[in-house]
Amino acid sequence: MKTRILLAGLAAGLLLAGVAEARGAKGVFNISLRYVPPENAGESDVLLAPGLSDKPVKLTIADGRAGSDPAVIGESSDDDDKMWPVHASNDVTAWANEVLTKSAADWGIKTADNAPLSLSGKLTSLRLVESNKALGSTYNVEVQVAFALKDSASRTLWEGSAAGDATRYGKSRSEENANEVLTDALKEAFIDLFNTPALQEAWGGKAKPMATAAPAAAPAAPAVSPSELLADLVKLKKQGFTADLLVDYVNQKSLTRALSADDLGKWKNAGMPEEVIKAALNRAKG
Numbered sequence: 001m002k003t004r005i006l007l008a009g010l011a012a013g014l015l016l017a018g019v020a021e022a023r024g025a026k027g028v029f030n031i032s033l034r035y036v037p038p039e040n041a042g043e044s045d046v047l048l049a050p051g052l053s054d055k056p057v058k059l060t061i062a063d064g065r066a067g068s069d070p071a072v073i074g075e076s077s078d079d080d081d082k083m084w085p086v087h088a089s090n091d092v093t094a095w096a097n098e099v100l101t102k103s104a105a106d107w108g109i110k111t112a113d114n115a116p117l118s119l120s121g122k123l124t125s126l127r128l129v130e131s132n133k134a135l136g137s138t139y140n141v142e143v144q145v146a147f148a149l150k151d152s153a154s155r156t157l158w159e160g161s162a163a164g165d166a167t168r169y170g171k172s173r174s175e176e177n178a179n180e181v182l183t184d185a186l187k188e189a190f191i192d193l194f195n196t197p198a199l200q201e202a203w204g205g206k207a208k209p210m211a212t213a214a215p216a217a218a219p220a221a222p223a224v225s226p227s228e229l230l231a232d233l234v235k236l237k238k239q240g241f242t243a244d245l246l247v248d249y250v251n252q253k254s255l256t257r258a259l260s261a262d263d264l265g266k267w268k269n270a271g272m273p274e275e276v277i278k279a280a281l282n283r284a285k286g
Helices: 002-023 092-106 175-194 197-203 226-238 243-251 261-269 274-281
Strands: 029-031 058-063 072-077 083-088 118-132 137-150 156-170
Touching: 029 175, 058 092, 092 118, 092 175, 118 175, 137 175, 137 197, 156 175, 156 197, 175 197, 226 243, 226 261, 226 274, 243 274, 261 274
Parallel strands: 029 083, 058 118, 072 118
Antiparallel strands: 072 083, 118 137, 137 156
């Protein structure tokens, strides 16, 4: 009898210890990211302009977050209010693409890998914060995405960004609750994105390709003095370069000052052809 009481007490103690340990769990909070279907199936928060549902688009999203560890997606507090990292145990990009494509399907958006339009994006920010409470936890997520719509010639028709956030109360260190709030926040960012009037106009063919920035000009070579240029030309002439090539070389240079009378004498005495000297006279800076 005493043995049974002792075993029962031991079992109860282990059970209580397990509950306390679960409630006061410490360390990294690992989450396997997954898409959580909407609670109200069939309802759409995206209002597409007439005809857009018949225009397929290729949808992709990549990871554009800053930080050395892409697995870190937030932080979690324990009963001592110490913060611990929240890690995704699977690919964040794959999860974001799943939320994007499945949400688009729910909203009546047609997608195709060979579509003439492509809407490609980057997940620029994703932060989950689990705040431990007396009973359970509060989960908050903030998300930011950036997207560009391009045509079949890779010309940009539209580009912009969108944001989403979500808050939910749930169990402490609950992977299920974390996935619910993560999906809600990312979907809200996508709703903000697809409801953008400028995007829908470009999608419907009502926008011209955006002007691309002209390539930056190559930095100008530093100007050289007449004596430095003459020294280079003397070396080239000794190596057998013709006057035409020496003129081309001079035309690629800038001089710190115009040739003086003394310079002209030095250039003539060094055997520089007249056409080379004339080219140098035009290379004075300014």
